[in-house]
Amino acid sequence: MAEPEVKTESVGTVVVAGAANLAIAVAKLVAGLISGSAAMLSEAAHSLADTTTEVLLYLALRRGARPADTRHPFGYGKESYVWAFLAALFTFVAGAGFAITHGVTTILVHEHSGEYLVAYVVLAVSFAIESVSLARAVRQVRGESRRWGTTPRRYLRLTADTTVKAVFLEDSAALIGLLIAAGGLTLSHLTGDELYDGIASILIGVLLLVVAAVLARSNISLLVGRSVSDRLHRRIERELAAVPTVDRVDTLMTMFLGPDDILVAAKVDFRDDATGADIEAAADEAERRLTGHFPEIAYVFLDPTRSRSPGRTARTTQDEAGRPVDDRNP
Template sequence: MSENRQEEQDSQGSESLLTVVIAAAVNLVIAVAKVAAGLLSGSAAMLSEAAHSFADTATELLLVLAVRRGARPADDSHPFGHGKSAFFWALMAAGATLVVGAGFSITHGVQTILYGEELADLTVSYVVLAVAVVLETVSFLRALRQIRGEARRWRVSPRDYVAITSDTAVKAVLFEDAAALAGIVIAAGGLFGYQLTGSPLWDGAASVLIGLLLLGIALYLIRANASLLIGQAAPPMLRDAIRAELDSRPEVVETVELLTMMLGPSDILVAAKVDFGHEYTGDRLEEAADRVERAITGRWPEVSHVFLDPTPGRAARRRAAEADGGAP
């Protein structure tokens, strides 16, 4: 592992960890306040929002574990490092959101619609929601700032970066904070609807909507992490750039096959079958392969392992067939 790559991984890991810790602290404070407001008012939407915040807190604690476990160095038992453990714990975090947040909110909302009761004074609930908006915005902007910085480095839009990034911790914080802000708006709408009509239907419906919002976020994150865990390739734009780099090298005649895999956040494996020029044999072939490898890792520090397999390309196979007197 190069020194530059190690420094970059440490820097990104530290920034991601700070983003997750800030989000966890914010959600814990908000969760306690929402529980108090929900119990005082009897609002299902407020209690669902409390479950939402507690689920986010549990999720972010698991994401802290994901960042720390994923950053452990390679060893004899795990020669490619522990990066995939970050995907595993991020998958568990998404599962916590699904079970704790979505499950409770939908169930409690349905019960409120069927057996709803009158609510008490909602002043405290509105105050708590207002404070929650401020705190959740702070956490959301922190995650958004990190994503914008990484997007500039990759020369893509923040939206495209979120779609392709393997930094599941930051992606989860961004989506969960966005869902939290949306949930606050929904909860406030449910309370206001109850005040206007006196019907608990509004409060229960808001709780169900919050649950469905969490369900969608959880399923998206589960799918993304599962794909990374079972060996997702690097983003198409990166694969195309690596292939272009290989084909541009003077040592290379043709890139016969290129395979990539995400080993962890900011940790990529590259394996390629490469047709080197016919003049590269023996020691010269080893030196050429080493130059190509250094060119790739120098341009993309995220690439931790490069395996090059000298393989005849179409032109080489055609020459060999012609030399044997066979059809090309």
């Protein structure tokens, strides 16, 4: 098996997002100090958190792409989820914590000093830069969704490439946060009441909490050992069942070992007249079929099993709602 390589497009998306966020963070910080806006300072914390997140996501891509060795025979793909989870935690603690705390302080103190104009200019420039970063992430999401034959929304929900998901969600949240900051700043400017600026800061913090929670949940699921989607599961099962020597697929289990590595393990009932050589040839054909259709499948393990007796049932698993699911059924 070839050594895994860092996904170039994902690296490019992360680097572009990181560079944009760093430049924006500095501009927002300066604008926040000059204008005295709580929402603007919260946006600076937001961009700084996003910059740190991109650094962690870059580490996730690099560390997760290391080849397998004797101590880690399935590779280091899952390490990428560890770094991505740490990125989500940083967004939760640093970005959201600062924004909410500073917003509450602004509401309580109720003071403002500084000029508004520089804040408006920085918000406009930041929106333009964030839009460029988001456009690249959207382009990658659309390309990947076409490759998998699904919709962009479904791809984002089910993808194991959490770096792309993180950049897309963070850039989307950044644009929404800028609009919230602009709204709070404008209302405070027009009314002279800093309440609106403080509320905007709190809303930005809540937005970051939502993004962090979504990303943390996704990475935890992948660290635990998430299977492929039901749709892909059925396609894999059909490919295995189409092998001439295979009579029935009793049990099929899958797991993401990394963003681009899938493990497939199945209990397979071969025809009664199949010889050992027939079973070996069928196993080779099954692997060729699966890897040909799905390059992300890195490992295929087939366990020959006897025909099921009337009193014997296939192993069942549970869906996320706790309902039993028979692996033979779609």
